[in-house]
Amino acid sequence: MADAGRIELRLRIRLGDAIAMGPGKADLLDAIDGTGSIAAAARRLGMSYRRAWLLVEEMNSCFSVPLVEAKPGAGAQLSDSARAVLAAYRASDAAGQAAANKAAGPMIAALRSGGSDDQ
Amino acid sequence: MADAGRIELRLRIRLGDAIAMGPGKADLLDAIDGTGSIAAAARRLGMSYRRAWLLVEEMNSCFSVPLVEAKPGAGAQLSDSARAVLAAYRASDAAGQAAANKAAGPMIAALRSGGSDDQ
Numbered sequence: 001m002a003d004a005g006r007i008e009l010r011l012r013i014r015l016g017d018a019i020a021m022g023p024g025k026a027d028l029l030d031a032i033d034g035t036g037s038i039a040a041a042a043r044r045l046g047m048s049y050r051r052a053w054l055l056v057e058e059m060n061s062c063f064s065v066p067l068v069e070a071k072p073g074a075g076a077q078l079s080d081s082a083r084a085v086l087a088a089y090r091a092s093d094a095a096g097q098a099a100a101n102k103a104a105g106p107m108i109a110a111l112r113s114g115g116s117d118d119q
Numbered sequence: 120m121a122d123a124g125r126i127e128l129r130l131r132i133r134l135g136d137a138i139a140m141g142p143g144k145a146d147l148l149d150a151i152d153g154t155g156s157i158a159a160a161a162r163r164l165g166m167s168y169r170r171a172w173l174l175v176e177e178m179n180s181c182f183s184v185p186l187v188e189a190k191p192g193a194g195a196q197l198s199d200s201a202r203a204v205l206a207a208y209r210a211s212d213a214a215g216q217a218a219a220n221k222a223a224g225p226m227i228a229a230l231r232s233g234g235s236d237d238q
Contacts (some may be wrong), residue, residue: 004132005139005181007130009128010224013227014125020124021218062231063231065229072159081229084225088222088223089223092219092226096219098219099211099217100130103211103213103215104204104208107204111182112181
């Protein structure tokens, strides 16, 4: 079982001390979009409601237009701004990954080709 | 004091469960190259000797040619393969960062422009 190397890239957008966007927050936005509520999104991602709320508050505080609009008793939804931000995050992540992969050739080629069974 | 958003990208190369290369390991290679010893490199980076050794062992086990050649009593130096791997890692990281930045425009534009003093 040869085990090829793989590139992992983590992209974060920082504003001062806050993290405006990152892999976890992007997934949370997707889950809120898919479920229509912060509570259901938290359950889907296996995180506490409190943690999901804190992530939403941190995101909302970083952008000039809040990304998540939550109405007590009426669920939550993404703003138009959130959709634009999320699309740009995914595009930026994919572009970074593709470019990093392209330049990584000599590093990948130098990796041991076998898995743990060849030592 | 306006606080512009900034993109942070972390690139890791994984081989199975091991992390073959990442920001900390790349900095350690640079420090070994600059100091000629694992102990001095560890001191420069503020990490324990033991931790530096474990990182070196993890790296060496992931590549077909060891990256760090340590000789008891004679310090440590990078192999030619290490220089190629390190150059590819830095190039891959820079290319990823540039591409991610380029695609991040709409996300950066949506950030709050002011710092903590404008709320």
